[in-house]
Amino acid sequence: MKDNRIYIYGFGNPGRQDDGLGPAIIDRLEQDNIAGIITDSNYQLNIEDAHNISQSDVVIFVDASIDAEEPFTFKRIEPSNEITFTTHSMAPESVIALSKEIYDKDIEAYVMAIRGYEWEFNEKFSQKAAHNFNEAYIFLTGKIKELLV
Amino acid sequence: MGRKITIEPVTRIEGHGKVTIQLDDSNNVTQSRLHVVEFRGFEKFVQGRPYWEVPALVQRLCGICPVSHHLAAAKALDVIVGAGTGHGLTPTGEKMRRLMHYGQFFQSHALHFFHLASPDLLFGADGDPAIRNVIGVALEHKDLAVQGVMMRKYGQEIIQATAGKKVHGTGAIPGGINKNLSAAERDTFLKGADPLNIDKMIAWSQGALEFFKGYYAKNKDFIDNFAVFPSSHLSLVRKDGALDLYHGVLRAVDSEGKKILNDVDCQDYAKVIAEEVKSWSYMKFPYLRSIGKEKGWYTVGPLARLNVCDFIPTPLAQKEFEAYKALTNGKPNHMSMHMHYARLIELLHSAEVIKDLLKDSDLQKKDLVKKGKKQKEGVGIVEAPRGTLFHHYRVNADDQVTMGNLIVSTTSNNEPMNRAVNFVAKSAFNGKKEVTEGMMNRVEMAIRAYDPCLSCATHALGQMPLEVTLVDSKGAVIDTRRK
Numbered sequence: 001m002k003d004n005r006i007y008i009y010g011f012g013n014p015g016r017q018d019d020g021l022g023p024a025i026i027d028r029l030e031q032d033n034i035a036g037i038i039t040d041s042n043y044q045l046n047i048e049d050a051h052n053i054s055q056s057d058v059v060i061f062v063d064a065s066i067d068a069e070e071p072f073t074f075k076r077i078e079p080s081n082e083i084t085f086t087t088h089s090m091a092p093e094s095v096i097a098l099s100k101e102i103y104d105k106d107i108e109a110y111v112m113a114i115r116g117y118e119w120e121f122n123e124k125f126s127q128k129a130a131h132n133f134n135e136a137y138i139f140l141t142g143k144i145k146e147l148l149v
Numbered sequence: 150m151g152r153k154i155t156i157e158p159v160t161r162i163e164g165h166g167k168v169t170i171q172l173d174d175s176n177n178v179t180q181s182r183l184h185v186v187e188f189r190g191f192e193k194f195v196q197g198r199p200y201w202e203v204p205a206l207v208q209r210l211c212g213i214c215p216v217s218h219h220l221a222a223a224k225a226l227d228v229i230v231g232a233g234t235g236h237g238l239t240p241t242g243e244k245m246r247r248l249m250h251y252g253q254f255f256q257s258h259a260l261h262f263f264h265l266a267s268p269d270l271l272f273g274a275d276g277d278p279a280i281r282n283v284i285g286v287a288l289e290h291k292d293l294a295v296q297g298v299m300m301r302k303y304g305q306e307i308i309q310a311t312a313g314k315k316v317h318g319t320g321a322i323p324g325g326i327n328k329n330l331s332a333a334e335r336d337t338f339l340k341g342a343d344p345l346n347i348d349k350m351i352a353w354s355q356g357a358l359e360f361f362k363g364y365y366a367k368n369k370d371f372i373d374n375f376a377v378f379p380s381s382h383l384s385l386v387r388k389d390g391a392l393d394l395y396h397g398v399l400r401a402v403d404s405e406g407k408k409i410l411n412d413v414d415c416q417d418y419a420k421v422i423a424e425e426v427k428s429w430s431y432m433k434f435p436y437l438r439s440i441g442k443e444k445g446w447y448t449v450g451p452l453a454r455l456n457v458c459d460f461i462p463t464p465l466a467q468k469e470f471e472a473y474k475a476l477t478n479g480k481p482n483h484m485s486m487h488m489h490y491a492r493l494i495e496l497l498h499s500a501e502v503i504k505d506l507l508k509d510s511d512l513q514k515k516d517l518v519k520k521g522k523k524q525k526e527g528v529g530i531v532e533a534p535r536g537t538l539f540h541h542y543r544v545n546a547d548d549q550v551t552m553g554n555l556i557v558s559t560t561s562n563n564e565p566m567n568r569a570v571n572f573v574a575k576s577a578f579n580g581k582k583e584v585t586e587g588m589m590n591r592v593e594m595a596i597r598a599y600d601p602c603l604s605c606a607t608h609a610l611g612q613m614p615l616e617v618t619l620v621d622s623k624g625a626v627i628d629t630r631r632k
Binding site: 013014015016023041042043046047048050051052094097098101121 | 260283291294305
């Protein structure tokens with residue numbers, strides 16, 4: 001696979017403890033200078049992300065989860081047109097659905113849901129979330145290598 | 150048998166909103182109420198923190214309008230560091246902040262129209278809910294969906310260029326800004342490859358307005374009679390009465406247009422606005438002191454701003470404003486669906502302001518920060534996309550925050566949203582034996598016009614954004630709907 005065809009997108013609020021797991025994964029990937037990927041992060045997904053991911057073949061969304069299996073889950077997702085009733089966020093399934101409709105792009109998409117536990121105004125992860133983060137990061141870098149082959 | 154209908158967006162941390170509609174035995178609405186439970190801990194959280202951290206810290210409050218909190222806090226701290234208010238900053242400092250702010254307005258208003266409003270307009274309130282959303286718009290009106298996506302993206306990129314980054318930007322600091330706009334960035338926003346340039350954004354903004362006006366011409370009865378109720382309106386205006394979303398004085402008008410708050414300095418907001426605390430809600434209830442708790446509530450946001458200001462200081466938006474004001478003979482507009490119309494006029498205005506700012510060479514200058522004699526207290530007020538946002542801080546001799554007070558637009562709009570929901574519930578539900586998805590959607594449409602912020606600061610997977618539950622008077626669930 002060519003470089004930059006894998007888009008890793010972490011989302012969440014780094015100011016709310018474990019909610020920042022997704023953006024922290026992106027920070028770590030950038031610190032480790034992992035090659036061949038596009039990294040991005042934001043508070044939440046929204047409609048412009050349909051455009052942002054449309055140049056890639058594979059997208060991996062990384063987010064904290066209140067109820068995922070520990071330490072994390074990694075699942076393939078399919079497009080879905082279910083939409084929330086506010087402008088405040090979109091689900092990963094909706095983003096790839098929008099990308100498909102606008103750009104005729106079938107993107108291979110995954111969600112990595114890292115289990116979180118605490119959500120207060122703090123930038124430090126809970127102890128268990130920090131453990132889950134490490135497990136998730138090891139898995140993710142392995143997955144990236146696999147996809148780049 | 151009386152019935153109770155509940156529409157409940159559930160977020161998994163501190164906040165949620167729900168609508169409860171109580172029906173009597175004849176299926177007539179006896180009461181409806183929108184409950185918004187908003188996290189109030191932040192004002193405690195900032196206490197003891199160094200004041201210069203606050204503009205960055207407040208972005209933790211909200212993932213959808215962090216720029217508004219960032220700028221309101223920075224404006225309050227401008228006063229504390231002795232830089233004064235509004236025009237007290239260096240030209241580069243103020244104009245960079247304005248660019249950030251109008252970039253936020255542009256992306257937020259575009260998002261609201263294309264994501265929330267256009268599906269209802271294109272497919273109707275009773276349209277198939279499976280396609281009555283932005284993806285349905287993409288399926289049947291791809292050009293419109295592309296415009297929504299790219300307009301949002303353009304605004305987001307302006308925010309990134311002025312605030313430094315998308316998450317927890319640091320652009321605004323007490324007394325000014327920490328970066329200017331490079332010539333290369335300016336050229337990209339002015340003359341970037343199609344469609345990401347300002348002339349295209351202005352053209353698309355005009356197109357969105359024409360789309361709405363076309364719909365309005367064909368559906369005037371619906372637009373003019375959906376959730377109509379008299380209200381007072383409040384917003385910032387420039388000292389000469391112009392619409393100004395970043396800085397000005399506080400003005401309010403009553404339902405007939407008479408000024409009831411006459412251009413009050415923002416630093417004096419607490420003399421004219423009080424907040425009531427009620428035992429059953431975390432939310433505060435702001436009201437105009439001169440009118441009192443019962444009748445002193447007011448509306449904020451796009452409808453209010455165009456009811457309060459005298460004119461719009463950009464030519465294309467001013468022309469639209471004149472046509473809009475003519476609909477009510479210059480009197481305040483109380484039609485909730487006209488919120489969309491007002492929002493689109495502001496969208497066009499924002500694009501015009503962005504263009505004017507991009508052409509201003511002050512953005513490339515290097516005098517970014519101004520400071521003066523330190524003060525102990527400061528108030529910063531901006532018009533956020535959803536309405537007037539107040540930040541108020543006091544600091545001690547050690548530069549620590551000792552008091553923080555915030556009034557966010559959703560709290561000001563609490564009473565108006567309740568009235569809108571009540572109006573729609575009575576017209577949609579009265580005498581009906583069954584609750585249809587279209588009826589539920591009408592209630593949501595009333596709420597969507599205001600686009601309330603429901604404690605959106607966290608967004609981990611697993612949350613359930615909307616649940617509609619229908620229960621009878623004995624508490625038995627008749628129906629549940631989820632979105």
